[in-house]
Amino acid sequence: MSVGMITRESVRGALQHGITAAQIISFLRANAHPQCIATSGAINCLPITVADQIRLWEDERRRMDLKDAYIYSHFESEDEFQGVCDYAQERGILLWANAQQKLVIVNEEGHEYVRQWYKRSKGGETTA
Structure with missing residues (x-):
């Protein structure tokens, strides 16, 4: 048996x-x-x-798919938050966003793109 x-x-x-x-x-x-x-x-x-x-x-x-990602928070304005959201969405790097909490999460590859975009939008400042 x-x-x-x-x-x-x-x-x-x-x-x-x-x-x-x-x-x-x-x-x-x-x-x-x-x-x-x-x-x-x-x-x-x-x-x-x-x-x-x-x-x-x-x-x-x-059920879950773990990925390395970067979270952006503490935006100075609604426009800044929306700008990052829109840019990340257009690039296909946005993983998640919450307008109420003003949080944006982008994939690992997208972090450098967002940094460059932020630099350009701030006129050369690097605070992201």
Whole structure:
């Protein structure tokens, strides 16, 4: 008799090696015990809750995408905030902005572009 245990860690390990949840589920169904397949059918031999949990563990990995970024705050004016927002949006470097809190987050590559833009808009001053 052989017994296997599916754990979050084992599924995450497979996912990190490029195996998808669909492939894991397909493998488990294809290699189910013949008696299980005869009793429950090829699809239902793997409980739906198990298949769902494997998919949830895969989705968990996609939930957040970490990136290096720069945050800009404490703008001197609404125009300055809006200028940085507009510039970052046009360049495709804006990750997030909040007008109420006057916060702008740009990707790592965009930081130098914003610095140069700020320098030009301030007439050569470098305070960003």
